[in-house]
Amino acid sequence: MKTKFITTLFIIFSLTSFAQKKVNTDDQAIRKSMVYFANTIKYKKLDQTIDAIYPKFFTAVNKDQFTQMLNMTYNNPFVKIDVLDMKFISVGKPELIDGENFSITSYYLKLKADVSSMNEEMKKSISEMLAKKYGKNSVEYIAKDGAYVINAPMKMVAVSKDKKNWKVVFADAEYKKQLTKVLPKKILDKL
Template identity: 60%
Template sequence: MFKTRFFALLFILLSFISFAQTKVNTDDQAIRKSLVYFVNSIKYKKIDQAVECIYPKYFTIISKEQMTQLLNMTYNNPLLKVDVQDMKFGNIEKPELIDGEYYSIVNYFPKLKCNVSAMNENMKTKIGEAMISKYGKQNVKYLQNEGSYIINANMRACAISKDKKSWKFLILEKQYKPQLVKILPKKILNKI
């Protein structure tokens, strides 16, 4: 009888743990799916679609129109062709409920190819220096024969959702912190 109770209790405990893991994985999967959609929107130059993936409160700081122009200048620029080649995920934090919204910090690693072949040598050098300054020398490689830089970027984003199904994003970089202070909870800001 003791053995039966023990195994029943063990089974219930393992079922509970499995259910809890499934729940965490479900959150992870929803965040990954939304972030892949966002990055693919940029990759395939669907800028309006990409803008819809940005946390709406950010548009109280910069208008949707300005964001659309900024992304178009970055990803549809004939002098600096930026292509997202690949993306890997790092740690995705467990979503935290703060003031009615869930927040999760996501580490991800896009591989970018920046074709600068249309630029003069001076501009190519300046672009390279800027990329090395931002991403680190070990993460930037110049391909002379293609006139392109390959960048292995280490990036962080904040995923935000009301329902844990549909996630919106903010890119987390120290230079954006003065803007983000206006819209993110202090607990999240402290992680930047």
């Protein structure tokens, strides 16, 4: 009787450990893809940024226009934007839908926007735009640097067929209309 109890306990422990390892493996693979994506922006390797995006996204959003927007944002001589840090809030458990796995990921991206070359009117305009997009409490102006530090709350959806190679999709409100053509309704309803 004691042997059966110990054997059963061992089996339950083994199954639980395996299940947790599987979840952690998915979590790690998703985090790795997200960090890779953020680093492509940080180091301004925008071709790699585009490659890290879920290809179906470009059926709803023009790839060339999106690439130009990234270039104007991250290679702008008037507003130099640098990625300072990335902190995960949550990585959702992958959901299998129509042969693809989807995971909703939330994180903070800490950015520095150097506006020192702008006049006061333009700085004010940038300040208003940043506060509107990220929230007033997420934007701080550092006068001595002539830069804004933004703690941007972000959401992305990671997508993979094999749970090893993950691509990302922006889950910003500005892309909500286009995302209806890209993501399953079950995932959209959770955003």
